[in-house]
Each structure stands twice: as structure tokens, then as C-alpha cells.
Amino acid sequence: MAVETKVKTYLNFINGEWKSSSTNEVAASINPANKHDIVGYIQKSSKEDVDLAVAAANNAQIQWRKLSAPARGNYLFKMAEILERNLDEIAETMTREMGKTLIEAKGETARGVAILRYYAGEGMRPIGDVIPSTDAEALMFTSRVPLGVVGVITPWNFPVAIPIWKMAPALVYGNTVVLKPAQETAVTAAKVIECIAEAGLPAGVINMVTGSGSVIGQGIVNHPNINGITFTGSDQVGKLVGQGALDRGAKYQLEMGGKNPVIVAADADLDLAVEATISGGLRSTGQKCTATSRVIVQSEIYDTFKEKLLTYVKRIKIGHGLNEETWMGPCASESQLSTVLSYIEKGKAEGATLIYGGDRCIENELENGFYVQPTIFENVTSDMIIAQEEIFGPVLVLIKVETIQQALKVANDVKFGLSASIFTRNIGNILTFINGMDAGLVRINAESAGVELQAPFGGMKQSSSGSREQGQAAIEFFTSIKTVFVKP
Incomplete structure (x- = not known):
């Protein structure tokens, strides 16, 4: 006994x-x-x-x-x-x-x-x-x-x-x-x-x-x-x-709060960009103030990037954080789970296209926890609630743009300004991003969710x-x- x-x-x-x-x-x-x-x-x-x-x-x-x-x-x-x-x-x-x-x-x-x-x-x-x-x-x-x-x-x-x-x-x-x-x-x-x-x-x-x-x-x-x-x-x-x-x-x-963007330029290393988007957006179940939330991708490479992203997300192992094979754990509380699920429903209602996830995980032992699937929307416009408000969960929204200038405009089109990143090999794109991005932390060819203890940390606007x-x-x-x- x-x-x-x-x-x-x-x-x-x-x-x-x-x-x-x-x-x-x-x-x-x-x-x-x-x-x-x-x-x-x-x-x-x-x-x-x-x-x-x-x-x-x-x-x-x-x-x-x-x-x-x-x-x-x-x-x-x-x-x-x-x-x-x-x-x-x-x-x-x-x-x-x-x-x-x-x-x-x-x-x-x-x-x-x-x-x-x-x-x-x-x-x-x-x-x-x-x-x-x-x-x-x-x-x-x-x-x-x-x-x-x-x-x-x-x-x-x-x-x-x-x-x-x-x-x-x-x-x-x-x-x-x-x-x-x-x-x-x-x-x-x-x-x-x-x-x-x-x-x-x-x-x-x-x-x-x-x-x-x-x-x-x-x-x-x-x-x-x-x-x-x-x-x-x-x-x-x-x-x-x-x-x-x-x-x-x-x-x-x-x-x-933050509503942190990653910009993926047409010349980006797509494997690096996908890996960083997944890590920045979904680790800790997306519950970071610096987590990637909006993925702004140039149209030339949008479809290729999306397929690579979906392939990676499908491999994510969800479960108890003490299990070695677990990559993503639960939401931190039942109320946080409810918040995330409510935003997913808002995204559907606004007309965004749900291309992966979106449901609570209830199979086997996950039924007793506050688990949600990693979730990806596309056909998202900048004025949608899921593109404007902090969700604090494993939800990514994909936004297609034509130019880096348009990408920067979309990236700045929120009340927050905490962190942001760009993936590109072009020095002109890099300088445009550094000078034009309204965020307290900007990262080049690295995920948005990265803070070093010896460097100043904080945001702009309402962050x-x-x-x-x-x-x-x-x-x-x-x-x-x-x-x-x-x-x-």
C-alpha cells in the first residue's frame, strides 16, 4: 500500500x-x-x-x-x-x-x-x-x-x-x-x-x-x-x-506585454528562420513576454517557409515537463488555457485560416492537464485581434507581405514594442530594421525571445x-x- x-x-x-x-x-x-x-x-x-x-x-x-x-x-x-x-x-x-x-x-x-x-x-x-x-x-x-x-x-x-x-x-x-x-x-x-x-x-x-x-x-x-x-x-x-x-x-x-514579430526576408536562411520561430514562439508554451507571436514573411518564400514550419511543428512532443522527451508543456493554469482557447476562437471568427492545431489536448494522461496544441493561423491581417493582442500561448499568426518596408510597417502596427527579430542576409534590410523597428530589443538572425543578463532589457510604447x-x-x-x- x-x-x-x-x-x-x-x-x-x-x-x-x-x-x-x-x-x-x-x-x-x-x-x-x-x-x-x-x-x-x-x-x-x-x-x-x-x-x-x-x-x-x-x-x-x-x-x-x-x-x-x-x-x-x-x-x-x-x-x-x-x-x-x-x-x-x-x-x-x-x-x-x-x-x-x-x-x-x-x-x-x-x-x-x-x-x-x-x-x-x-x-x-x-x-x-x-x-x-x-x-x-x-x-x-x-x-x-x-x-x-x-x-x-x-x-x-x-x-x-x-x-x-x-x-x-x-x-x-x-x-x-x-x-x-x-x-x-x-x-x-x-x-x-x-x-x-x-x-x-x-x-x-x-x-x-x-x-x-x-x-x-x-x-x-x-x-x-x-x-x-x-x-x-x-x-x-x-x-x-x-x-x-x-x-x-x-x-x-x-x-x-509584447506582440513580438519576426520578419522573414526573401533571402533568409529558411531552416534557421523556422527553427528560431518555433523556439521563440512555442518554447515555454509561448508564455514569454518576448515570445514570437507574429511571423511576417515575404511572398516569394512564403509557401516554402510555411511548409517547413508545419513539418517542424508536427514533430513537437507535448507532455509533462518532467518527461525527458517532452518539448512543450501545459499552459501554466486553467485560466491561461481558457484565455488561449478564447483567442483561437476569435481568430476563427475573424476569418483567419487555422492551418494547424487549435484544440485542447485531452488524449490519455494529457486530459488531467491544461494542454493546448501548438496553433498556426494564416490569411491574417494586421487589424485582427489575434494580430494585435498578446495571447501568451503557443499561437503563431502568419502574415504575407511583398516588401521589407511593408513588413516593417506591419511589425510596428501594434501598441507594444518589446522585442523583434529579422532573418536576412542583406545588410540594407538589417539596417532598415535596426533603425525603423520600434522595439526595445531587436535581434538579427536570432529568435525574438533572447535576453542576456548583462544587457539592458525593456520595451517601447506600451510594453x-x-x-x-x-x-x-x-x-x-x-x-x-x-x-x-x-x-x-
Whole structure:
């Protein structure tokens, strides 16, 4: 007889301690590959818990900012070492909780380790400039000072990398943090916080409160003692976060949606373009803000490209992310599955031609998960909903164009401007694309979904509030400039 394994309940982390929420209520985190599998229980917290976390962060910030930046960086080095030691466990939890394949989850966790080490090194880098003064006897220079307490609100699609790429720079530049992870991946977030806690940070420097966005997220946005808010999520919620922060004068950083195009020119390496389109659009079940969504193809090679694309897509193995042969896992939740299926129906209703997929996967063990077939539409026009709105699922729309200029016009014809790519051998096409594409990240002969941790990341138009994450650009959000004038 099998022994039933008790499902663990994960607590909030406030002022260096693991604590139950003030409501004494929990919610189940469900495996999207098998809805009968409970990954863990998480706290359904209240505003009172937010207040406790902010008070702890506020008290800790006084001493934390007094530490030298290299000393703060040393804590990040310790975090990286502990996270790396627990990489397999965290990656397996991520796969069970969010659905992405184990190889992707391991890659993301390894990226979290690298981000921590990168920002640990930031503690040794310059934070100001000496500026000539008109007074010959004076010294004038700039320095950087922390914001204070930073609220970090993160999504479910990258439950390790995104919290870390926000928290790591916040910490090394002298801020303290209150993290609100997505409910769908709060168990994974708790395991990351366990690693951070083991590194021995002073109590209150890092705090985590789980719960709904309407309560915990809103509580962070409205709290008078939170000095900055960094948010990644949907554009609808992001706008509310920005408005709330603006109303009380808090600094805010928003990374939101994308409707990312790939342009395939007539002279492109079609095998490379197909492989990158599939990888960029369908890995992680299309649940990336930088995922390829629109495939804009010149008419001369459209039919050849389409046939190669269909041949590749038909080989995709769908299943549980812990299975080695799985290439694409489930949607992250039942609600996300419903969203994707609703957009597929909208595409049909608009008159687009469904040439592959479009249905929920219900055969055998897939019946218990939130699986959808990779889906491809053609005869899509730029004004259709499926060509304008972010679907956040494994759906590609093919748009045929005659010229690169027309392709660029179509590529820019959305409210978003996060990432974009082009496949071409022509230097003129490349320069036209680089100069004319309204996106924060443009890639040449590479998939749209590729971000390197040492480079600035962010979007244009309604994809971003304008500031940039990652790399040395992160200092711009997480600090303020102080100008110092010294006269004997």
C-alpha cells in the first residue's frame, strides 16, 4: 500500500522569520500538467501582513544602506552558491508548479545564479562622477543613494529569474525588499527565498508575502513607506500599478506585454528562420513576454517557409515537463488555457485560416492537464485581434507581405514594442530594421525571445514604463543621484 506524502504548507517570510498569514487561510498551488497534483499550499495573506513586511523592511534599511556595497555584494555571492546547490530541487518544483520543461527550468535557475553573481560584482563598480566646478577651490561629484524600501511584484512565467533580476540590484544598491510573487508559482518563490534566508542576510532585508494581486499587490502599490515599485506582468495591471504609484509620488518601473514579430526576408536562411520561430514562439508554451507571436514573411518564400514550419511543428512532443522527451508543456493554469482557447476562437471568427492545431489536448494522461496544441493561423491581417493582442500561448499568426518596408510597417502596427527579430542576409534590410523597428530589443538572425543578463532589457510604447532592467542600467531605477558640493 502506497504511503501518502503530506503536502507542505509554505509560509510568508517577514523580518527573518517564516510566519503564517494573519488570515490563517491557505490556497493550493496546482500542477498544470496534472490538476490532481498539489505542489504545496501557500498563504492567502492580508494587508496586515503587507504592513508587517514593510515595517520590517523599513527598519532594516537603515543599517543595510550603511553597509559598503562590496559587503552587500558578498551576501549575493553566498545566495548564488546556495541557489546553485539547490538548483535541481528548485527546477523540479518550477516544472511541477508552472509547467515548463525541466531543461528550461534548470536553465532559468542557472540564470538566477548568474544574475546574483553579476550583481554581487556590481558592488565593486563606480557609482558616481567627479564634475568640474566653476569654483576652483571646491570639489563637486555625484553619488548614488538607495530608494529605500522596494516593492517587487513578479509574474508566474519566470518564477526564479524575474524575482532575482529585480531583487539582486535592489539589494546591492542598498535597498530592502518586499516581494509579492505570483500565486501560481509561489512555492517556487518560497524555495528561492529559503536560499536567500540561508545566506544570512540581516532580518528584514528581504521579505515575501503571498496572496492575491488585488490585496497584496494593491497593498504594496498604496503603501506610504514603499519608495519604489518594480512590476512585471500584464499591461492592464501594469497601468494600474503605475497610476497608483504616481498618485502618491513613488518611483515605479513597469515591464508589460509584447506582440513580438519576426520578419522573414526573401533571402533568409529558411531552416534557421523556422527553427528560431518555433523556439521563440512555442518554447515555454509561448508564455514569454518576448515570445514570437507574429511571423511576417515575404511572398516569394512564403509557401516554402510555411511548409517547413508545419513539418517542424508536427514533430513537437507535448507532455509533462518532467518527461525527458517532452518539448512543450501545459499552459501554466486553467485560466491561461481558457484565455488561449478564447483567442483561437476569435481568430476563427475573424476569418483567419487555422492551418494547424487549435484544440485542447485531452488524449490519455494529457486530459488531467491544461494542454493546448501548438496553433498556426494564416490569411491574417494586421487589424485582427489575434494580430494585435498578446495571447501568451503557443499561437503563431502568419502574415504575407511583398516588401521589407511593408513588413516593417506591419511589425510596428501594434501598441507594444518589446522585442523583434529579422532573418536576412542583406545588410540594407538589417539596417532598415535596426533603425525603423520600434522595439526595445531587436535581434538579427536570432529568435525574438533572447535576453542576456548583462544587457539592458525593456520595451517601447506600451510594453514598458521606459526604464530598463538588468545589466548596469538597473542602477538608474534602484537609486537616485545625489550631487555633492564640497568647499573647504
